[in-house]
Amino acid sequence: MDRVTDYETGIDAIAEYLPERVATLGELDAAGLLGGSAAVLASFGFEGVHLAGEESNVDMAIAAAGKLFAENEIDRDEIGVVLYATALTSSSTMWNAGSASAMNGAPESVLELSEVSDLFRYPASRLQAELQLRNAAVIGVNQLGCASIFAALRLARAMIVAEDDLKSVLCVSADKFPPSHKRDLIYNVVSDGACAALVRRGAARNRIVECTHVTKGALWDSGSLENEILAAYFPTAKALIERTLDKAGLTIDDIALVIPHNVSLRSWQILGRLIGCPLERIFTENISRVGHTVASDNLLNLRRATESGRIKRGDHLLLFTFGYGLNWACMILEH
Amino acid sequence: MSVKSSSVLLTGATGAVGSELLRRLAARKETTVNALVRRGSTRQPDIAGILRDLEPVARVVVLEGELRDGPTLGLAEADLNALARETTHIVHCGGSTSFTLPLSEARALNVCGTRAILDFARRCDNLQCVALFSTVYVSGKRSGGFSEDDFGDAGMGFVNSYEQSKAEMEEIVRNAMHDLPVLLLRLSTVAGDSNTGMVRGFNAIHHAIRLVYNGLAPMIPGDPDECVDIVSSDFVADAALHLIDHGDTGVFHLASGAESSSSLADLIGATVDSLVRFRPAWRKRAIEKPLIVDLDTYDLFVRSVEEAGNEVMRDATRSISTFAYQLAHPKLFDTARTRAALDGSRIAPGRALEFYPRVVKYCLDSSWGTRPC
Incomplete structure (x- = not known):
């Protein structure tokens, strides 16, 4: 049996958000944010990373998606689904985005949330509201680490292929690393940032x-x-x-x-x-x-x-x- | 050695090959085996252990000595003279097979030790054979064919101190061939017993199996189609004794050769298949087969691991690197002279892929020699 495929589904637009603040390896090292050698990380190709300040993970997601709409002529009503992809477990919450616990000092991880209600405050819903995507149902995609956005893109295509009335899916990814934790993970240096992509039936590219x-x-x-x-x-x-x-x-x-x-x-x-x-x-x-x-x-x-x-x-x-x-x-x- | 009243001086009797020879010699009538072990070592109980399930027919004597003492072998003058008078055969398996010794130490054990044995051999009036064990990897970084008439690395260099020290050993052995009945036996990689898989001396190939088992061997250098030469310990022991018994002299390759070798890809495949077969739960770990990569890629990986400083990965990579660079210099060991000498004896290297799974199983069952099985 032939696979059901819409060969026109693609990534029609992309936008990103990177915090303005940039820290070099030396600055990270001086701030105690490197577990390994800055020299080794430099030899592995790294110079510096972007560090989020006041902005939360969801702020970054909204900024990336907002930029996507600002730069492209997109009818917001055509978006039927938002796939909000996160790598860090903490990114699936709004742990430093105005939550009750955050107001008492931003916790370092979701596990440090002090109120159960915080666990039900979802970034995807807030993004949908902020961007006025009234026809979009929101779905979180997580537990895949850095591969989460790939899963979102894959699901977006599959949903568009499967559902005749679904034209566009907004895929968003945003992760903010716990501020005081070491930024090097298995010899890579982690930056804060977010991206948004529009997966669309009849895409002009990608x-x-x-x-x-x-x-x-x-x-x-x-x-x-x-x-x-x-x-x-x-x-x-x-x-x-x-x-x-x-x-x-x-x-x-x-x-x-x-x-x-x-x-x-x-x-x-x-x-x-x-x-x-x-x-x-x-x-x-x-x-x-x-x-x-x-x-x-x-x-x-x-x-x-x-x-x-x-x-x-x-x-x-x-x-x-x-x-x-x-x-x-x-x-x-x-x- | 079929000559009656043989007296064999055996060194390295507790090693992978020496222990196999000891068991076979101990089963011979009218034979004395003088097993030279390092003074002060704990080797004597090992010899009892090697013979535990046998009822030795031969007279087995453990002599405590020291090859690094030179021609005296670390023995008292009277004992040395008596040994020289009695000895009809010398089987020298002693030395180091470590790939990681500093060259000076490897030389002290493999070159100086052999020189001491040859000097002692010259004192033996009744000597019929001095059998010396070397390695086919005296060929170093040569590629292509390596015959039983070839010597050394042809200027290509060596992968480790073991190869180099053995090549230097062969230089003095070549000179001794003029005045002594020298049988130089170059061994391939000895994996284990072809019937039981039992390993008496764990070496690089067994460590490599362990690294694959632990999921710490992502890549090795080489060509998937190149021949990997491994032999069983029983073939090596049987072939060596056959050649000694028949008074053969010269250089012989106790290797699998083109006929019985497997490809590198097949050997890695057999490793993974065996781990799955004998430890079904291992499949759950979803460990991939090690990649076979070109030398430049492997070097880049090794350099990265060294720079990263992860101790476990670094040790694993170093362990593989002590021998894996040999795989980047594929070669085929010619065994024509050995095959001719063994013709009609029914002694032949089995096909590597037929007995190798049993070796993997033994490694697993014994937890690489750390528990009885």
Whole structure:
């Protein structure tokens, strides 16, 4: 049986929000926000990250989505679903967005919330209200770490394909790292940020050709299984990318540009070699400047790559990310 | 050794190969086995353990000595003279098989120890054979064919101190071939017993299996189609004794050769398949097969792990690197002379993939030698 597919569903618009404040590795180190060596992180390709100040995770999500509407002619009423994707568990709450506990001093994580009612204050609903998306039902997508936005995009396409009256889905991702915690995670430096993408039937660009996602639940415990996670990363990444290309009937040589997540440049040098893609065809410019914005990297990079003129219509793009949980996700777009 | 009243000086009797030889020699009539163990070591109980399930027919004597003392072997003059008068065969398995020793230490054990044995051999009036164990990896970073007439690394360098010290050992052995009945046996990687999988000496291949089991081996350098040469310990022991018995001299490769080797990809596949087969719960961990990558990629990965400073990953990578770089220099060990010498004996290296799963099982069952099984 043929797969039911709408070949015109794609990512029609992208916007991002990055906090103005930028901290270099040296500044992070001086502030006690690095667990590892700044020199090693620099050798892995990082220079600095964006740090949220007063703005909350939901503030950043609203800012990114607001920018999306400001820059594009979008009928807000056409949006039938908001998929609000978060990597950090705390990002699924409004823990420092005017909640009762936040007013008593912003907690460091959802676990520190003092009132049960805080656990039912959802960023997705607030975003829907703030942006006046009156026809949009909201759905949270989480528990996939940095791969959460990929899951949102995949679900968006699937919903549009499945539901005749659904034309557009707004996918949003926003994560704000606990301010006083170390910013380096398994040799990557975490930045605060948000992104928004409009997945639309009849999109003019970025047709979603293929989405794949693998979860290795055995490696769910990121704290105690870090070594196993590190060791699993490359073999699984290579296997998934090759499977995705195969499903799309493409080879790596058909990919004009790889749109990465902003983990270490070194890891992309290695993965590029493993999949047979030279570093010149991987959009790594944002790794040093932006750092790893948890789940927003790929969309942010896709926008920057588009603006840079490195992509032309019809190009095949390969997006790849990796998230705790443990998840690997890959997507192929036709620009 | 079929000659009656053989007296064998055996070194390294507690090692992976030496212990197999000891068990076979101990089963021979009218044979004396003088097992030289390092003075002050705890090796003597090991020898009893090796022979535990046997009723030795031969006379087995444990001598405490020290190869690093030179030609005296660390023995008293009277004992040394008596040993020299009695010895008809020397089987020298002693030395170090560690890949990580500093070169000076590896030399002291493998080169100086062999020099001491050869000097002692020259004092033995009744000597019929001095069998010396080396490794096919004296070929170092050579690629391609390596025959039983070839020596050394041809200037290509070595992967570890073990290879280099053994190559240097062979230099002095070559000179000794002019005046002594030298049988130089170059071993491939000894995996374990082909029937039971039992491993008497855990080496790099077993450590690699453990790293795969623990999910800490993401990649190794090499070519998926290249031959990986591993042999069983029983083949090595049987073949060595056959050659000694028949008075063969010269260089012999106790290796699987082209006929019995497996490809690197198949060996890794067999490792994973065996782990799943013998530990079904292991599948739950969803560990991927190690990738086989080119040397530059592997180097980049190793460098990254070293820079990152994660101790567990660094130790795992270093452990693999002590031998894995050998895989980046694929070679085929010619065994023509050995095959000719063993012709008609029914002694042959089994196909690696047939016995290797049993070795993996033994590693699992014994928890890599830490518990009895």
